[in-house]
Amino acid sequence: MSLSSSPRAWLERLATSGERRLLLLTGSHAWCQDRLTELLPSNTLWLGSGPAAFAPQAMDKPAHWLGQEYSHVVLNGFDGLHPDALGAVAGVVRAGGLLCLMMPPLADWPSFADPDLRRFVSTPTETVRCQGFFLARLARLLQAGSGLWRWDQASGWHTDEPWPLHLAPWSCHATLQPTDDQQAALMALRHCAAGHPHRPLLIAADRGRGKSTVLGLAAAQLLQRPGYRVLLTAPSRKATEQVFVQLRRLLPEALEQGERIELGSSQLTFYSPDALLEQQPEADLLLIDEAAAIPTPLLQDLLRHYSRVVFATTLHGYEGSGQGFALRMQPYLDRYHPGWQRCHLSQPVRWHTDDPLEPLLNRLLLLGHSEPPPVPSDDPIVWQHLSQTQLANDEALLRQLFGLLIQAHYQTTPSDLRTLLDSPDLTIHGLRQGAQWLGVALLCAEGPIEPELAQTIRRGERRPRGQLLPQTLLAHAGIQEAADFRYARIMRIAIHPTCQRQGLGQQLLTALTDDCRQQGYDLLGAAFAATPELLHFWRRAGWQPVRLGLSRDAASGSHSAVLLQPLSAAASQVLPDWRQRFQQQLPQWLGGPLRDLPPQLVLALLDQANDRRPLQPWEWQDVIDCAHGHRSLDHALPSLQRWLDCRREDWQRLPQQEQLLLVGRFWQYQSWSALGRLSQLPGQKALQQAIRSSLRKAGVPERLTEDFLSQSVPVRPADTV
Template sequence: MPVSPPPSAWRDRLAISGERRLLLLTGSPAWCQHRLSELLPPDTLWLGSAPAPFVPQAMDKPARWLGQEYPHVVLNGFDGLHPDALGAVSGALRAGGLLCLMMPPLTNWPSFADPDLRRFVASPEEISRCQGHFLARLARLLQAEPQLWLWDQSSGWHADEPWPLTLAPWCRVEALQPTDDQQAALTALLHCASGHAHRPLLIEADRGRGKSTVLGLAAAQLLQRPGYRILLSAPSRKAADQVFVQLHRLLPAAIEQGETIVWNSSQLAFYSPDALLEQRPEADLLLIDEAAAIPTPLLQDLLHHYSRVVFATTLHGYEGSGQGFALRMQPYLQRHYPGWQRCHLSQPVRWHAGDPLEPLLNRLLLLGHSEPDPLPSEEPIEWQRLTQAQLAEDEALLRQLFGLLIQAHYQTSPSDLRTLLDSPELTIHGLRQGRQWLGVALLCDEGPIEPELACAIRRGERRPRGQLLPQTLLAHAGIDEAAGFRFARIMRIAIHPSRQRQGLGQRLLAALTADCRQQGYDLLGASFAASPELLHFWRREGWQPVRLGLSRDAASGSHSAVLLQPLSDAARQVLPAWHQRFQQQLPHWLSGPLRVLAPPLVLALLERHSQAPALQRWEWQDVIDCAHGHRSLDHALPSLRRWLEVRRADWQTLPHLDQCLLVGRLWQYQSWSSLAPLCQRTGQKALQQAIRASLRAAGVPERLTEDFLSQSMPAHAADTV
């Protein structure tokens, strides 16, 4: 048998071919580190503990590697194999590079106490409770992978491909000239910058296709127009590096002033998404790179403000948010910007078209996988509970269910794949029709919490991992009783897009409710990014809101809502009080931390009746003077807010836009300019007149009579002046 060339020779081969490879090193941590320190140069990106002269990097926050490039990458799996990190750095590896994974021998993977599993348990000592299915599946797939390069401490180097191969030298395409895809996208971008306003452009591609380069090429041309102003945004400044690289290459004499490139009288300035929304600088064109990694509500706000916007986004990134962009942003563009355009880049420019690393990681992490539309079937639809072992051993079943999650949820990542297979508190439920899966739900077992720990959580002194529902009710809502209940939290629920609005969501919820009641749970709950549509769905099913986050979630860009459904007699007794508590607190938050919450979302949370004390005589007089006279709305604001709280049943019968105006101005005190487009009126005077008309339409009388007072408040309150 011929002797295989040394690893360094295989590394040199990659530099010629333009391919990238996964090199798996298995053995002890010290042996793996020593072998790699001999093989790789010091400018290698090394995640996890590393020997000198390498600089160790943490594996968390994978977004930091968007738009970056490294000659080689090492993941020290002994410090924890974080699936998101594995997916993220693969896109940052340039042509001819090695993605090196340090791990124990493959036979040990199912029992390996991977530190990454700490995410699923309250303390490191509980890792043994986690399943080992994720690593067992990876080991099985890698052992069957013919293009894997394996370097094992006991058995040596393994590379099954023949040596030498006849290789045509590869060169980086974008270093020579744009591909046909890039040229088409460049033409579309320049047209967007000069054509009709409010026709945004979407440039989409998998990683490594050169979409950021297109932004840089276009910016270099546009900056040669006198006085042209370009804004550039991305999840981080590093994610936009490639745009600046192109500008420096094409405009070497341009002046760089901090985050701004100046060329004669024109300029390009970088802003983070938050800074852009806060400062709203003027511009002729807004470029947003890696748009799928920015929360959709922020993108929608930017679309409203800027007349010419270009999005560049990754379709199948490590974070899974490209699918979320397609699910949430593209329908929004279709509804509100029917003239929007799309360009797709398919040809790789940063590595060889036959690169084996990208398809390998797509198989390992199910990146970009989505389930095709179910075929028509006459078979009955059945609910079934599944085990994690079933999914790990049946690749087709796993791909079906994970594909449903990707298609139906705004952000599904490789870490969710590990959660699906390894989390010790997870149960899996599905709807199937024959061999086709139409829906899936993931439930997490939470609570009860022992009294001493619950007290520390409520006081803000402890916040252990997990237990989301009881912890948020204790720490944020101050509900002591929550600690004593057992919750089943719906982590994800997904129905195939082609089968939605056919009652399958209600059917799956009904099955979950019956099963959880039989399993002895007290409450079925969910925490999700709140939207009017979702809230209407859950409330229609009888669920009650008990909590709303006071700030936007970093991932979704939305406020998280907690809704509950009682299952036990004890829960049915206390949940109405929890819900009423939230209803009483909500108006106070609306004038403070929730002041900018969208009024339609407020309406979706509100009940039509309130237990607040009735209005007093002087409060009624303030409201009447506003409705039928010209009393200043601001001077009567306390009384108007009390009227909104007490008389919900009156004004919640008004047209939706009138309700939004009352809530947005009187409770939240939003600016007239922000309310005008929402309420489809122009100018402060018109909005004030609309508020007065709404008060009259909601039954505010023209005069205050004793009969009206006696009907609208208790007798003891009617005598109060």
């Protein structure tokens, strides 16, 4: 290990290299802070507690730094080493800069009381239950790794590189001519802007490859066309700064006003995704930067409104939603926009091709790792429980299982790697064929909750960390007895994409159900971003919906659903009542906070039968007059809503398109124009005729008779779907 020269000399040599380094400072908190204060300029990005001169910032929102650059970044690990923050800031460091990590001595890492562990437990004192495998693994890899510099309080400055630092000459491509990759992307973008509509373009790359620069270069060319309108959106305005940098450089005569750049009659305007959907301004082209960090449903809504769209996104990186773009958005493009195009940028432009920081962080956090397709085998498929100790001691096994999660789940982030290794209430289960893992499930133990605490949760006065299932049933569904049960919550369940639709998911669920029943759990549950396809998977296995979030989840852009499966006799007795409560409340929410819920999702949540008082004769007469006469559908709305609720077994036999019309109009109060877009029917008159026809096809009689009334009492639903 070289000890020659001073840290400042190494830093000065690095500044012109085009490469970046991880500088690991180990010792006391005060010593590490003092060394960095002496070494770095005050415009360094300092995350975590630090000297006031550096204007330290919190590290709890990694997406905040998308698209930004700093010469040096400090991550104060004494405040908690959050894996997502570590992965995020790797792309923020400019060529020739340092990513500085402050930590205790390496030998202390396995036992370090890391504040980041608090997110795994309800109270800070419970962190002693957490494992220390994540930091122990990092320490092992860092000791064996290359491309990093170490500065230790006890032993001084260390590096495995010789002095003077011999690095190949490098110049920043971002300010020179576009690379060949960027030239190809520019050509594809111009074609998207001028070619056939509804053929979106995807520009994909790892970070630092110049995606945002391409958007800026293309926008500068397009704005020179008279009257051309470009819209730009991203998770934040800061994420698009490189686009504006290129526009300022190439169009110095343009007028910049806040979020807009004008060149004569042409303009580029930035909108947040939500504002863009709400206002829907007209445009010739929509550019979406950092698309992977925007919820997929929002992207799909934008595609439906704008005919020419360009996505620029990171498919592999710290933002787990990048993999979600591949898993969710690309199949959507294949189905609805079969002419979509894709180009890939591989050459780094913001740092040297041989930059060691990117591969080092990839190894530490398993970024971009995906499990290859399983090789066909004649070995039997078996279910197996795995311990965190096994994963911590077997790097190949860890890579295989975490690769499965990345490959099959849209929200897997580096933080999940720490969860996998350190969470104290986690159990790991998988389906194995020989040495290959085809599927994996992560379970978290929850409940019961003490009565006094449960009451404060139900009243909205307390919300401790963890205990997701019992807490949401208490606080959101108001179910007091939910606190009394033991839950096994499925946090993740993933089957390798090449093995899906072969029954392996149901096989894994069956094995989990049997095992959790033997372990004495009362309920097996899951909370996930609801889609009709996912709900079909869970309900086919007999799981029962008991809650739906009234607002969209910020990460997924979807409403979160909670489904349960009873395991004990006590749970089997109460769960039908919990489900019935949800089924009765859902129609009321559909007219208010869930008015915009996709009708297909409504159908996937509804039971066929419902335990409600039967329709009164006058209510039946209202429905009959609508079905067989010309009674106003609006004037008879209360009776039609009651019929829709009480006679689900009748109308759920209709074709889905007709079901969507009934739900959309009677429960969600959708406008005739919205229903027309949904059904492709021309105008209000045709829609009303279709609804009346559907009522007749659903069995509404022509006249009311005593025999019919005696046979029209709804039946209480069975306990399983």
